Amino acid sequence: MSRMPLRDASGKRKLSDNCRFPVTKFVGRMVVNSPPWPRLKVDRLVNLSIKAHAAELTKETYAFREDKRILRDWSDPIDTDVDRKPGLWPPNNKADNPSLHNPLLRQERMGCGWLGAIFEWEGVIIEDNTEIEKQAWLTVAEEEGKSPPPAFILRRIEGMKNEQAISEVLCWSRDPAVLRRMSLRKEEIYQALQGGIYRLRNGSKEFVNVLMHYKIPMALVSTRPRKTLETAIVTIGIEKNFTEIVAAEDVHRGKPDPEMFVYAAQLLKFIPERCIVFGNSNHTVEAAHDARMKCVAVASKHPVYELGAADLVVRNLNELTVVDLKNLADIESTEFGSLEPEMQLEEEEDDLPSSVAVDDIFW
Incomplete structure (x- = not known):
């Protein structure tokens, strides 16, 4: 040596x-x-001091949750880049509402019965025709003199806004005027191919009626134009079921961005943790979880095993019950108790060696 x-x-x-x-x-x-x-060889006290220091740092991290700390004032305005209607966010909708004089209503809000449902339009309420969507994009590409997008690109832009797909994925243009023109033309071609015929999925209308019977507020979200959505729901006779509608004009980005679902929760005046999203793709699951919402995946165009990231997977909505939704909405909230983890130092045993390796200290 x-x-x-x-x-x-x-x-x-x-x-x-x-x-x-x-x-x-x-x-x-x-x-x-x-x-x-x-x-x-390092003295045993060095190891103990490092663990004690780490415990103190962790306690400082969770110190903001103490009752005596300054609470966040939800009335303060929040600076966002997106223009919103005044008074929508953050919603004044904590689980407990002391202004309610009925103790049963307060108990319901504190329990799991207080929830909102957010439904996607295509693939959940009505049948999703991906072939028409594909043909619309190919037609726009031919009219604009662009290369036809391959199949994996078409799968990637599913659920996106047209402007978002054209500028960020297809990279055809970034001019706002051109983006709007292409987007409107693509929707015009889609509606012409679709012909105004909508096929309800099995059990979707029955399930929506059940939720309406239990007075569960519902929102409908889609990247289609609002006029198209309003005409469609009147055609199939479910215009009275949905409390709010979020269309392409209401958001800047589509899936997998959670903006649509967050905005729907704002309109329903529900905290995201009390909302359940119903979708049919992994993009929806990702967006719902990013918004801190639960997600029920409907296996309409994807097999069940591909949707395993969802909180619940069904083939049709009529397989669900209100009890299933209440079980999903049964969450732990800071209003029901502190979530601060217990901080305890590991007890040192008597038979510990008097020296530790240098790797144990720094790693």
Whole structure:
């Protein structure tokens, strides 16, 4: 073994016994490496002080949840880049509402019965025709002299706003005027191919009627224009079921961005944790979870095993019951108790060795 030369305070060189490097020896035609250096011995108190310091840092991290800390004033305006209607966000809708004089209503809000439902339009309420959507994009590409988008690009832009898909994925243009013109033309082609014929999915209308019977507020979201949505729901006779509608004009981005679902929760005046999203793709699951909402996936165009990230997967909405939704809405909230984890130091055993390796300290 060779010892590494060091310099002390006086500048003189000396050999250290603490830092040693293995030496390679040549014995005949064989190469022999000496054993690795011995572990650096560190006092046991160093390990204890590091753990105590880590515990103090963790306590400071969760100190803002103490009751005596300054609470956030929800009346303060929040600076956002998106223009919203005044008074929508953040909603004044905590689980408990002391202004309610009926104790049963307060108990319902504190329990899991207080929830809102957010439905996607295509693939959940009505049948989703992906072939018409594909043909509309191919027709626009041909009219604009663009290369036809491949199949994997068409799957990627499912659920996006038309402007978002054209500018960010297809990269056809970034001019707002051109984006709007292409978007309107694509919707015009889609509606012409679709012919105004809507087919309800099995069990969707019955399930929506059940939720309406239990007075569960519902919102409908889609990247289609509002005029198209309003005409469609009147055609199939469910215009009285949905409390709010979120259309393409109301949001800047579509899935997988959670903006549509967050805005629907604002309109319903529900906190996101009390909302359940019904969709039919992994983009919907991702957006719902990013918005801190639960998601029920409907296997309309994807097999069940591909939607495993959802909180619940069904083939038709009539497989669900109100009890299933209440179980999904049964969440833990800070209003029901502190979520601060218990901070405890690990008890040191008597038979611990008096030294630890240098790797145990720094890693």
